[in-house]
Amino acid sequence: xxxxxxxxxxxxxxxxxxxxxxxxxxxxxxxxxxxxxxxxxxxxxxxxxxxxxxxxxxxxxxxxxxxxxxxxxxxxxxxxxxxxxxxxxxxxxxxxxxxxxxxxxxxxxxxxxxxxxxxxxxxxxxxxxxxxxxxxxxxxxxxxxxxxxxxxxxxxxxxxxxxxxxxxxxxxxxxxxxxxxxxxxxxxxxxxxxxxxxxxxxxxxxxxxxxxxxxxxxxxxxxxxxxxxxxxxxxxxxxxxxxxxxxxxxxxxxxxxxxxxxxxxxxxxxxxxxxxxxxxxxxxxxxxxxxxxxxxxxxxxxxxxxxxxxxxxxxxxxxxxxxxxxxxxxxxxxxxxxxxxxxxxxxxxxxxxxxxxxxxxxxxxxxxxxxxxxxxxxxxxxxxxxxxxxxxxxxxxxxxxxxxxxxxxxxxxxxxxxxxxxxxxxxxxxxxxxxxxxxxxxxxxxxxxxxxxxxxxxxxxxxxxxxxxxxxxxxxxxxxxxxxxxxxxxxxxxxxxxxxxxxxxxxxx
Amino acid sequence: xxxxxxxxxxxxxxxxxxxxxxxxxxxxxxxxxxxxxxxxxxxxxxxxxxxxxxxxxxxxxxxxxxxxxxxxxxxxxxxxxxxxxxxxxxxxxxxxxxxxxxxxxxxxxxxxxxxxxxxxxxxxxxxxxxxxxxxxxxxxxxxxxxxxxxxxxxxxxxxxxxxxxxxxxxxxxxxxxxxxxxxxxxxxxxxxxxxxxxxxxxxxxxxxxxxxxxxxxxxxxxxxxxxxxxxxxxxxxxxxxxxxxxxxxxxxxxxxxxxxxxxxxxxxxxxxxxxxxxxxxxxxxxxxxxxxxxxxxxxxxxxxxxxxxxxxxxxxxxxxxxxxxxxxxxxxxxxxxxxxxxxxxxxxxxxxxxxxxxxxxxxxxxxxxxxx
Numbered sequence: 001x002x003x004x005x006x007x008x009x010x011x012x013x014x015x016x017x018x019x020x021x022x023x024x025x026x027x028x029x030x031x032x033x034x035x036x037x038x039x040x041x042x043x044x045x046x047x048x049x050x051x052x053x054x055x056x057x058x059x060x061x062x063x064x065x066x067x068x069x070x071x072x073x074x075x076x077x078x079x080x081x082x083x084x085x086x087x088x089x090x091x092x093x094x095x096x097x098x099x100x101x102x103x104x105x106x107x108x109x110x111x112x113x114x115x116x117x118x119x120x121x122x123x124x125x126x127x128x129x130x131x132x133x134x135x136x137x138x139x140x141x142x143x144x145x146x147x148x149x150x151x152x153x154x155x156x157x158x159x160x161x162x163x164x165x166x167x168x169x170x171x172x173x174x175x176x177x178x179x180x181x182x183x184x185x186x187x188x189x190x191x192x193x194x195x196x197x198x199x200x201x202x203x204x205x206x207x208x209x210x211x212x213x214x215x216x217x218x219x220x221x222x223x224x225x226x227x228x229x230x231x232x233x234x235x236x237x238x239x240x241x242x243x244x245x246x247x248x249x250x251x252x253x254x255x256x257x258x259x260x261x262x263x264x265x266x267x268x269x270x271x272x273x274x275x276x277x278x279x280x281x282x283x284x285x286x287x288x289x290x291x292x293x294x295x296x297x298x299x300x301x302x303x304x305x306x307x308x309x310x311x312x313x314x315x316x317x318x319x320x321x322x323x324x325x326x327x328x329x330x331x332x333x334x335x336x337x338x339x340x341x342x343x344x345x346x347x348x349x350x351x352x353x354x355x356x357x358x359x360x361x362x363x364x365x366x367x368x369x370x371x372x373x374x375x376x377x378x379x380x381x382x383x384x385x386x387x388x389x390x391x392x393x394x395x396x397x398x399x400x401x402x403x404x405x406x407x408x409x410x411x412x413x414x415x416x417x418x419x420x421x422x423x424x425x426x427x428x429x430x431x432x433x434x435x436x437x438x439x440x441x442x443x444x445x446x447x448x449x450x451x452x453x454x455x456x457x458x459x460x461x462x463x464x465x466x467x468x469x470x471x472x473x474x475x476x477x478x479x480x481x482x483x484x485x486x487x488x489x490x491x492x493x494x495x496x497x498x499x500x501x502x503x504x505x506x507x508x509x
Numbered sequence: 510x511x512x513x514x515x516x517x518x519x520x521x522x523x524x525x526x527x528x529x530x531x532x533x534x535x536x537x538x539x540x541x542x543x544x545x546x547x548x549x550x551x552x553x554x555x556x557x558x559x560x561x562x563x564x565x566x567x568x569x570x571x572x573x574x575x576x577x578x579x580x581x582x583x584x585x586x587x588x589x590x591x592x593x594x595x596x597x598x599x600x601x602x603x604x605x606x607x608x609x610x611x612x613x614x615x616x617x618x619x620x621x622x623x624x625x626x627x628x629x630x631x632x633x634x635x636x637x638x639x640x641x642x643x644x645x646x647x648x649x650x651x652x653x654x655x656x657x658x659x660x661x662x663x664x665x666x667x668x669x670x671x672x673x674x675x676x677x678x679x680x681x682x683x684x685x686x687x688x689x690x691x692x693x694x695x696x697x698x699x700x701x702x703x704x705x706x707x708x709x710x711x712x713x714x715x716x717x718x719x720x721x722x723x724x725x726x727x728x729x730x731x732x733x734x735x736x737x738x739x740x741x742x743x744x745x746x747x748x749x750x751x752x753x754x755x756x757x758x759x760x761x762x763x764x765x766x767x768x769x770x771x772x773x774x775x776x777x778x779x780x781x782x783x784x785x786x787x788x789x790x791x792x793x794x795x796x797x798x799x800x801x802x803x804x805x806x807x808x809x810x811x812x813x814x815x816x817x818x819x820x821x822x823x824x825x826x827x828x829x830x831x832x833x834x835x836x837x838x839x840x841x842x843x844x845x846x847x848x849x850x851x852x853x854x855x856x857x858x859x860x861x862x863x864x865x866x867x868x869x870x871x872x873x874x875x876x877x878x879x880x881x
Contacts (some may be wrong), residue, residue: 312760336763364762365763
């Protein structure tokens with residue numbers, strides 16, 4: 001680094017931002033050295049995304065100063081950010097589904113032969129070369145709708161690079177990736193910084209920070225906690241800084257006793273809406289007090305399996321027995337009555353009525369039973385009392401939220417509403433589909449502990465997770481699902497993440 | 510602005526008041542731009558509404574049918590359905606009222622009650638047909654109810670034209686029996702010696718007696734409270750709202766989604782049909798061959814939108830709507846400005862209500878600016 005190079009690629013000083021009465025950011029500083037990977041760590045709602053949206057020009061700060069490469073700048077909109085060499089890959093991709101990869105990348109910066117005639121061949125060639133350089137190999141002619149989520153993410157990164165950015169913001173980039181894809185992304189990030197780019201990565205996954213980042217800035221409730229050299233701190237240090245208290249990263253499982261057979265699925269076949277056979281001759285079984293984790297890459301039949309068990313989808317053939325009773329192709333209500341409750345993977349679509357109040361969503365399955373109603377008339381005082389109890393027991397925040405719309409709660413607290421509701425039903429079998437997706441460490445700890453408690457009480461837990469950390473933390477037994485089939489039944493003590501990752505990708509041991 | 514004023518912007522009542530004022534201001538602008546004296550026009554309109562007990566009673570009479578169609582649309586809306594079919598359901602109710610009112614002789618009091626029950630049933634089934642089509646074939650209720658409106662329209666004309674139904678050399682069916690009427694004061698009584706005496710002796714009541722004021726407004730109030738109670742305090746209402754707000758979560762929680770959609774359209778259809786029956790039992794006493802849709806259902810949509818889908822608020826928005834229409838008629842006769850000005854005002858109010866959710870955000874913005 002020569003003297004003429006500025007000390008920081010990005011310098012944000014004294015940033016304030018509030019929405020209505022809520023202070024999202026209070027006097028936050030961020031200093032990112034050029035050519036480094038800098039992690040931004042914080043719980044959900046801590047303000048890290050807000051800070052980055054200010055840098056990318058999506059929000060304007062109420063107060064504070066931004067310097068890019070040592071120069072004070074005003075970033076009023078994303079266009080200005082891109083002109084300054086700042087790019088951002090959002091958590092939810094912004095791509096045109098029925099355009100090719102190349103068309104998406106050049107959108108707004110098309111290559112022409114003059115007079116507005118597109119030169120798609122040259123664009124394809126440029127993109128292939130650019131991708132190859134950073135380990136982001138893509139087929140420029142493939143349609144977005146036909147490629148995997150990981151590839152879509154590569155396209156987003158390429159789109160930013162194609163616009164000549166030097167500073168790349170990645171918002172929770174690994175949330176949607178498999179372990180192998182994460183490794184590949186990390187490799188790409190290293191190549192980018194070797195090439196002189198600066199990367200800011202928003203995340204709440206501590207392991208990844210340790211794996212990629214040089215510096216880490218921690219934000220808690222809108223305030224700057226500290227910026228640390230990642231090599232000098234442990235994962236627990238980071239977790240404690242983020243949450244503001246001691247956090248356990250692994251769940252203490254204690255004594256467990258496995259009992260009678262609860263669920264047995266045999267030779268199940270399920271087709272999805274398009275008629276594609278997604279669950280193919282699948283069998284599994286689960287006992288009292290046992291946590292069985294279904295590990296697999298998204299889209300290998302997990303959704304269809306759970307839909308078939310819970311009564312949302314029809315099984316083509318095969319049998320589902322719950323404590324010996326056949327519940328194949330029953331209605332959701334019958335499945336509830338058989339003692340099965342589900343934390344659905346899509347909490348906003350299937351789990352919650354977002355425009356209901358917390359109190360209403362907490363009785364979404366029991367409104368027609370005593371004591372919440374009598375002869376068809378709701379008993380609001382009882383429903384609100386119940387809500388107050390559950391809010392206290394499950395630490396749903398804010399504490400006065402019984403009459404608030406669930407929509408206004410953070411993701412973690414929305415999930416707590418579901419967990420509270422399902423556990424309160426005292427089910428024999430609790431199905432938890434990606435129960436901690438998108439949650440921060442504090443909420444993850446809470447949800448995992450609740451699941452373990454349930455299994456200790458003798459409930460059977462069927463955990464579907466894309467996160468191997470979670471699978472290994474919780475499972476008594478791991479079933480790997482690939483192409484609609486259980487391809488391995490493993491004891492976590494006798495296997496490791498690499499083996500399971502390999503099986504998930506269709507490999508063999 | 511002080512923070513007290515800013516907080517006032519967050520109140521729902523403020524939104525309604527601002528919306529109504531917006532309607533008046535836009536109406537005034539249009540009147541002025543067309544060369545009329547807006548203040549004079551409004552003065553005439555208000556005196557036409559509040560100038561006499563008779564006028565006010567007439568506003569109530571006119572409000573009842575659109576309160577019922579407004580309730581119908583509002584109820585469906587609260588359960589996630591857009592009932593464009595109140596018009597057709599209303600026609601079915603009016604037709605049922607006329608038929609039962611003429612062909613089925615029953616004692617007074619019982620007669621209208623039976624008519625209301627049957628009108629509710631017929632209109633309910635007619636509305637539920639749209640629910641059935643949605644459940645069975647996935648046909649959106651907006652499409653099916655628009656079609657059903659026309660089917661009801663021509664069905665009405667077919668029935669009225671049947672020999673024995675239509676009164677010879679007129680365009681209307683046989684009027685209902687006296688036992689079916691729900692007016693407080695019958696025409697016969699009004700013309701009797703006792704009636705004339707009463708009108709002469711009671712200044713205010715005497716005026717009201719001259720209108721068709723009847724039990725209809727009580728029926729409207731009962732339905733408004735009933736629907737509010739169903740939505741807010743019953744398990745059925747809970748299910749219907751859950752389905753309306755997120756049918757996927759409702760389905761997963763074990764709520765019978767299809768049954769809910771069917772039931773919701775049944776109730777909505779029934780309520781609109783009772784509106785039709787009230788019109789017949791209190792005002793028209795018969796149904797005629799229709800040459801165009803009468804618009805009660807369509808007005809119900811505006812009434813429901815102004816009330817933001819709240820059944821209790823529909824009572825007030827229905828009265829407002831009827832008052833504007835009634836007072837507006839005078840504008841044309843006294844100042845020459847076309848009555849359509851009222852439609853412009855109502856349209857502006859509906860639009861303003863739709864925009865009103867922005868007010869709390871405006872309040873946020875203002876308080877933020879103050880904080881800086």
